[in-house]
Amino acid sequence: MALAMLVIAGACKKKSETAANLNAANKVAVRRVNLYYETAQMLLAPEPRNVALPESAAAAIPVVLRELVKGPAAPTSLRLFPADTVVRGAYLLPEGTVVVDLGGKTLTDGWGTGSHQELMAVYSVVQSVTANFPDAKRVRFVVNGTPAETLAGHVSLSKSLGPLSYLVDPRAR
Amino acid sequence: MKRLLSLGALALLTLASIVLAQTSGQATLRTPTGSFPFTYTEQSGQLYVSAGDVVSGLGGTIAPDANGFKVTIGNATAAFGPDSRYGVVREDLIEMPVPPIAIEGKPFVPWQFFQGFLSKAASQDVIWDAATRTLTVRAATRDAVGVTVSLANVQGISKIVLTLSAPAEYGIVKEPQAYVVRFRTPVRAPFGEQVYEDPHVARITFAGSDLRIHLTAPEVAGDAYQLENPPRIVLDFRKGAAAAPGTLQPTPVQKPQELPGIRTIVIDPGHGGREVGAVGPGGLMEKDLTLTIARKLANALASKLGTRVILTREDDSVVSLDQRTALANQYKADLFLSVHLNAAVVKDAKGSETYFLSLEASDELARKAAENENAASGHQSSDLDLILWDLAQQSYLGESSRFAQAIQEELNSATAVANRGVKQAPFKVLVGATMPAALVEVGFISNPEEEAKLQTDEFQSLMVEAISRAVQRYKTDYETRIGIIQPAPPAATATAPPAATGTAPAAPAKPNPPAPGTPQTRTER
Numbered sequence: 065m066a067l068a069m070l071v072i073a074g075a076c077k078k079k080s081e082t083a084a085n086l087n088a089a090n091k092v093a094v095r096r097v098n099l100y101y102e103t104a105q106m107l108l109a110p111e112p113r114n115v116a117l118p119e120s121a122a123a124a125i126p127v128v129l130r131e132l133v134k135g136p137a138a139p140t141s142l143r144l145f146p147a148d149t150v151v152r153g154a155y156l157l158p159e160g161t162v163v164v165d166l167g168g169k170t171l172t173d174g175w176g177t178g179s180h181q182e183l184m185a186v187y188s189v190v191q192s193v194t195a196n197f198p199d200a201k202r203v204r205f206v207v208n209g210t211p212a213e214t215l216a217g218h219v220s221l222s223k224s225l226g227p228l229s230y231l232v233d234p235r236a237r
Numbered sequence: 238m239k240r241l242l243s244l245g246a247l248a249l250l251t252l253a254s255i256v257l258a259q260t261s262g263q264a265t266l267r268t269p270t271g272s273f274p275f276t277y278t279e280q281s282g283q284l285y286v287s288a289g290d291v292v293s294g295l296g297g298t299i300a301p302d303a304n305g306f307k308v309t310i311g312n313a314t315a316a317f318g319p320d321s322r323y324g325v326v327r328e329d330l331i332e333m334p335v336p337p338i339a340i341e342g343k344p345f346v347p348w349q350f351f352q353g354f355l356s357k358a359a360s361q362d363v364i365w366d367a368a369t370r371t372l373t374v375r376a377a378t379r380d381a382v383g384v385t386v387s388l389a390n391v392q393g394i395s396k397i398v399l400t401l402s403a404p405a406e407y408g409i410v411k412e413p414q415a416y417v418v419r420f421r422t423p424v425r426a427p428f429g430e431q432v433y434e435d436p437h438v439a440r441i442t443f444a445g446s447d448l449r450i451h452l453t454a455p456e457v458a459g460d461a462y463q464l465e466n467p468p469r470i471v472l473d474f475r476k477g478a479a480a481a482p483g484t485l486q487p488t489p490v491q492k493p494q495e496l497p498g499i500r501t502i503v504i505d506p507g508h509g510g511r512e513v514g515a516v517g518p519g520g521l522m523e524k525d526l527t528l529t530i531a532r533k534l535a536n537a538l539a540s541k542l543g544t545r546v547i548l549t550r551e552d553d554s555v556v557s558l559d560q561r562t563a564l565a566n567q568y569k570a571d572l573f574l575s576v577h578l579n580a581a582v583v584k585d586a587k588g589s590e591t592y593f594l595s596l597e598a599s600d601e602l603a604r605k606a607a608e609n610e611n612a613a614s615g616h617q618s619s620d621l622d623l624i625l626w627d628l629a630q631q632s633y634l635g636e637s638s639r640f641a642q643a644i645q646e647e648l649n650s651a652t653a654v655a656n657r658g659v660k661q662a663p664f665k666v667l668v669g670a671t672m673p674a675a676l677v678e679v680g681f682i683s684n685p686e687e688e689a690k691l692q693t694d695e696f697q698s699l700m701v702e703a704i705s706r707a708v709q710r711y712k713t714d715y716e717t718r719i720g721i722i723q724p725a726p727p728a729a730t731a732t733a734p735p736a737a738t739g740t741a742p743a744a745p746a747k748p749n750p751p752a753p754g755t756p757q758t759r760t761e762r
Contacts, residue, residue: 102581102582102583104583106581106583106586121304122304122318122319122320142582142583143582144582153321155318155320155321155323156304156318157304157305157316157317157318157321157323157324157325158302158303158304158305158306158307158316158317158318158325159302159307159314159316159325161316161325163321163323163325163330174511174512176512176513176514176515176516176523177514177515177580178514178515178523178577178578178579178580178581178678178681178682178683179577179579179592179662179664179676179678180579180580180581180586180590180678180681181515181580181581181582181683183662184581184582199303199304204323204325204330206323206330209322211330211332213558213665214558214665217507217508217512217514217558217665218577218662218664218665218666219662219663219664219665220663220664220665220668221665222665222668223328223663224325224328225663228595228662230660
């Protein structure tokens with residue numbers, strides 16, 4: 065029994081060391097990022113959050129976006145995407161375009177919401193990406209790996225989108 | 238640092254390349270200027286080509302970038318990155334079946350990267366022949382005419398518009414429960430079969446040079462006519478005595494005499510069918526209320542202004558966003574208004590707001606248009622067409638802004654709802670409208686108080702009257718500026734109207750006339 069415990073403890077220690085080594089190799093470190101959510105003023109405002117991120121922007125962007133769709137921590141901010149939304153991937157391409165691949169049942173089946181919420185959701189992604197990663201200039205959305213017309217019938221996703229400043233709280237611009 | 242990042246990109250590509258089943262070898266790149274060898278590898282049935290070899294054969298360059306690789310061929314630049322099956326060329330995506338990989342430090346891309354890149358940027362076809370191991374790059378086939386198909390049900394008529402990339406020879410044959418458009422010019426079919434939820438059209442199929450429109454019932458009758466600039470075949474279907482089987486002669490449409498001023502208005506009830514839009518806490522669906530308001534607005538405008546008013550949908554049917562503006566263009570509408578109800582996660586959100594289209598990077602578009610015009614030899618590329626289309630739309634933005642402003646001001650004064658102002662956004666339903674266009678969000682269906690108010694006849698009437706006044710006001714203002722209506726002489730005792738007191742010269746009446754060859758000519762305005 066004691067031997068078994070020792071073996072398990074040894075295995076755990078080894079696994080922990082391996083994970084630490086991988087983090088070091090990938091230069092994963094905790095960074096403070098700003099995630100943009102809607103506030104009661106109906107504008108996007110940043111919520112600072114500490115997230116363990118790889119050093120390279122290309123690898124860090126999907127991690128940040130997965131944090132974003134989890135929703136805000138502050139009770140004064142509001143979740144914009146449907147709760148079942150998933151970030152399938154995000155790819156930073158040369159010249160600064162980030163392709164963001166979204167999925168989830170609601171976005172797949174058809175999201176019924178108004179233009180305001182759709183605008184805020186789309187631009188919460190654009191703002192969270194471009195504000196945290198200087199190399200990222202614009203966002204092109206795809207849904208389930210396929211180019212999509214809109215998320216909910218309003219905002220055109222046929223071209224890449226840059227930040228839209230009037231949607232952002234002036235104090236955060 | 239940049240070199241380190243590039244090495245990192247290569248490392249990621251290398252990681253992605255660990256696939257067991259693979260064959261490699263040399264293949265031939267055949268281009269208009271000659272044949273060149275290139276290295277390929279085939280993994281799990283996917284052909285990857287050495288990006289460097291193929292780019293070199295095409296006379297281009299490839300260079301590592303912080304996030305991947307940048308490829309330049311002629312005047313066009315594209316890019317791809319590790320771990321992503323999307324590349325970019327200008328504003329467009331290049332979709333690949335799988336991400337690129339690296340072999341011995343060199344990038345290999347799915348051959349479809351070059352297919353997407355060269356078709357979008359250089360109007361070239363790229364074809365892989367597995368039997369001869371040849372990748373052929375050639376000018377896109379000019380003799381095959383592209384066909385796009387749209388269907389909309391307008392005022393009880395199912396209207397199919399076949400838009401052709403070039404004029405084509407064809408005939409139309411009536412079958413017992415179908416019409417066949419038989420092309421005598423080779424065409425590129427956009428699909429094999431498309432099924433529709435339409436009262437008259439069940440599905441459309443392409444087989445060889447035949448486009449077959451399958452009808453829902455034998456008694457559905459069709460008419461056909463053709464339009465120019467761009468070439469279009471339009472087929473209208475309605476219930477009635479069906480024509481006997483045989484041939485149907487499409488008639489060229491005489492262009493109606495174009496009268497200046499606001500003569501035709503298209504009202505677009507947002508959403509419809511399975512696309513319900515926003516749903517209020519009490520269960521009110523946006524698609525139902527937009528249709529109610531749009532119908533009332535259409536009646537009010539037709540009776541008060543005497544204008545022709547067309548709804549993009551008259552029942553609970555699905556109409557695609559592209560079809561809505563395509564209809565407005567087809568009817569040569571002078572105004573387009575999309576009616577919507579808003580929703581927000583902020584529970585007490587309230588008020589109305591009016592949008593017109595935002596087009597980003599106009600300077601960049603103009604620059605690219607100029608570059609392409611210089612590069613174009615003999616024909617305009619599809620990219621150039623798209624850019625010019627964008628530029629044409631921009632010329633309407635000033636008028637769209639005035640129209641949106643009028644709507645918002647009248648809504649504010651009449652209904653006392655919160656004023657959320659006039660805004661710009663890249664809304665899909667406004668893209669492609671070749672006339673002043675706006676989208677009004679009359680209230681927040683997500684707010685229980687506004688949801689209840691929006692359902693009352695009294696409030697709906699107030700809104701309809703306000704929007705009607707706004708259209709009347711814009712019409713009068715516009716027609717005064719183009720000289721159809723003489724401005725009323727200032728009364729000696731009257732206060733000068735605020736809009737007329739400025740010293741600035743009148744704005745151009747209609748958006749500036751298009752330069753020869755711009756897409757505005759396609760809409761026959």
